[in-house]
Amino acid sequence: MNYKTRFAPSPTGYLHIGGLRTALYNYLFIKKYGGKMILRIEDTDRERYIANADKQIIDTLKTFGINFDIGPYYQSERLDLYKKFVQQLISEDKAYYCFCSKERLEKLREEQQKNKQIPKYDRHCTSLSKKEIQEKLNNNESFVIRLKLPENEDVVFEDEVYGQVKINTKDLDDQVLLKSDGYPTYHLAVVIDDHDMGISHIIRGEEWLPSTPKHIILYKMFSWEIPKFIHLPLLLNPDRSKLSKRQGDVAAEDFLKKGYLPEAIINYIAFLGWNPKTTKEIYSMDELIQDFSVDKINKAGAVFDVDKLNWINAEYIKNIVKEKGEKYKEIIKILPNYIKETTNEKMLEKIFIVLSSRLNYFEQLKEDSQFFFNLQNYNADHLIFKKSNKELTIKGLKIVKESLESLNDELIEEQINTLLNKVMTQNNLNPGDIFWPLRFALSGLEKSPSPAEILWILGKDESLKRINLAIEKLEK
Numbered sequence: 001m002n003y004k005t006r007f008a009p010s011p012t013g014y015l016h017i018g019g020l021r022t023a024l025y026n027y028l029f030i031k032k033y034g035g036k037m038i039l040r041i042e043d044t045d046r047e048r049y050i051a052n053a054d055k056q057i058i059d060t061l062k063t064f065g066i067n068f069d070i071g072p073y074y075q076s077e078r079l080d081l082y083k084k085f086v087q088q089l090i091s092e093d094k095a096y097y098c099f100c101s102k103e104r105l106e107k108l109r110e111e112q113q114k115n116k117q118i119p120k121y122d123r124h125c126t127s128l129s130k131k132e133i134q135e136k137l138n139n140n141e142s143f144v145i146r147l148k149l150p151e152n153e154d155v156v157f158e159d160e161v162y163g164q165v166k167i168n169t170k171d172l173d174d175q176v177l178l179k180s181d182g183y184p185t186y187h188l189a190v191v192i193d194d195h196d197m198g199i200s201h202i203i204r205g206e207e208w209l210p211s212t213p214k215h216i217i218l219y220k221m222f223s224w225e226i227p228k229f230i231h232l233p234l235l236l237n238p239d240r241s242k243l244s245k246r247q248g249d250v251a252a253e254d255f256l257k258k259g260y261l262p263e264a265i266i267n268y269i270a271f272l273g274w275n276p277k278t279t280k281e282i283y284s285m286d287e288l289i290q291d292f293s294v295d296k297i298n299k300a301g302a303v304f305d306v307d308k309l310n311w312i313n314a315e316y317i318k319n320i321v322k323e324k325g326e327k328y329k330e331i332i333k334i335l336p337n338y339i340k341e342t343t344n345e346k347m348l349e350k351i352f353i354v355l356s357s358r359l360n361y362f363e364q365l366k367e368d369s370q371f372f373f374n375l376q377n378y379n380a381d382h383l384i385f386k387k388s389n390k391e392l393t394i395k396g397l398k399i400v401k402e403s404l405e406s407l408n409d410e411l412i413e414e415q416i417n418t419l420l421n422k423v424m425t426q427n428n429l430n431p432g433d434i435f436w437p438l439r440f441a442l443s444g445l446e447k448s449p450s451p452a453e454i455l456w457i458l459g460k461d462e463s464l465k466r467i468n469l470a471i472e473k474l475e476k
């Protein structure tokens with residue numbers, strides 16, 4: 001069997017995290033089992049169409065390392081094909097013209113709702129004769145084409161994840177296939193394209209599961225082979241409502257902008273609905289491909305947990321700093337995007353190295369690095385550790401100051417630590433008399449990197465300035 005999958009986004013805006021997950025699973029599937037992946041832009045909803053959204057989606061997919069083999073196809077360029085098949089259905093009495101006005105349909109729906117009936121079209125236009133239809137067409141009356149559902153027929157299909165789905169046609173509506181603007185609806189175009197493009201496996205979000213019976217009916221009407229369906233579990237907010245913008249970012253682009261690594265995002269979202277059933281949590285794309293299998297896709301909705309994404313991204317950052325490879329060099333180059341207070345490359349790199357161990361994503365560098373450039377005003381009391389006192393704190397800071405003055409301009413982290421430990425023991429002081437006040441004097445913060453790390457970044461002059469200021473505040 002020739003495997004073919006497709007990712008079929010609608011160009012209605014950014015790439016949703018759920019869309020990225022769908023694209024990823026299609027990609028993993030096709031790389032794992034062999035075959036080709038198609039990109040198809042489903043741009044038939046002209047009201048929701050956003051110019052250039054397609055290009056942005058394509059660029060974003062590329063950034064994430066998801067490459068397709070064929071396409072992009074655009075449904076808007078395939079209108080003749082859809083019309084041809086609609087004509088075929090009409091001639092076989094499987095679809096019909098509907099000239100009902102919006103107002104009539106509205107009224108019908110209201111009445112049905114009042115009578116507690118399922119709202120659906122009442123087949124008013126099926127009574128039109130060929131002649132009447134032709135007259136209306138000649139008069140340029142607006143129309144849609146509707147599917148003529150078989151009556152009281154069970155539609156049954158197997159989903160690879162959700163199992164058997166069964167519904168009777170009496171619970172379905174005569175779906176619009178062709179809209180009054182001449183564009184097909186999603187339901188018509190998706191079936192024609194999936195067939196025409198030879199798609200073997202349809203992998204998409206669970207929200208399309210209820211639409212699938214309508215698609216099955218069309219496959220049967222055309223006598224086409226039915227592809228395999230793999231629906232992916234819903235993505236949820238932490239409160240288990242459907243993942244939405246109201247509770248945080250949902251655009252893949254937003255996470256890239258914040259400075260999450262594409263590899264880490266991929267790693268995280270691979271787990272949203274799939275579980276390798278091991279304890280391993282860090283997966284490269286190649287490892288994901290190797291371990292991916294459809295039978296490990298879950299049915300239950302997957303909660304999008306930013307804390308977990310943060311943890312994974314932090315692991316990637318630590319690893320990059322440890323390995324100091326190509327990726328490290330790339331990151332060093334983009335640091336000025338986040339830290340705008342200096343262009344000193346050495347300093348930027350040092351800041352990154354020191355902050356990297358506590359970093360979840362790069363945008364945090366903006367705020368976390370502030371104290372290197374702007375020491376905030378603080379109260380002298382903060383300099384005194386709870387087990388120390390003013391005199392010992394002043395003593396500690398003065399000793400540090402003197403020993404720092406004897407060092408070179410270029411301070412080295414280990415050297416500083418050795419020095420601090422030496423002067424502490426020599427002078428019979430405790431860590432609280434030296435390390436605490438020094439760290440606070442240098443950062444002005446309750447929490448910060450260690451004094452040696454800050455000294456290494458600030459250099460001798462700025463550090464001495466900050467220590468002097470602290471002594472002044474204490475002696476006041």
Ligand code: GLU
Nearest residue numbers: 008009010042190204208
């Ligand atoms: N255009 C649909 C979407 O934006 C695709 C649904 C499908 O994959 O069949 O999600």
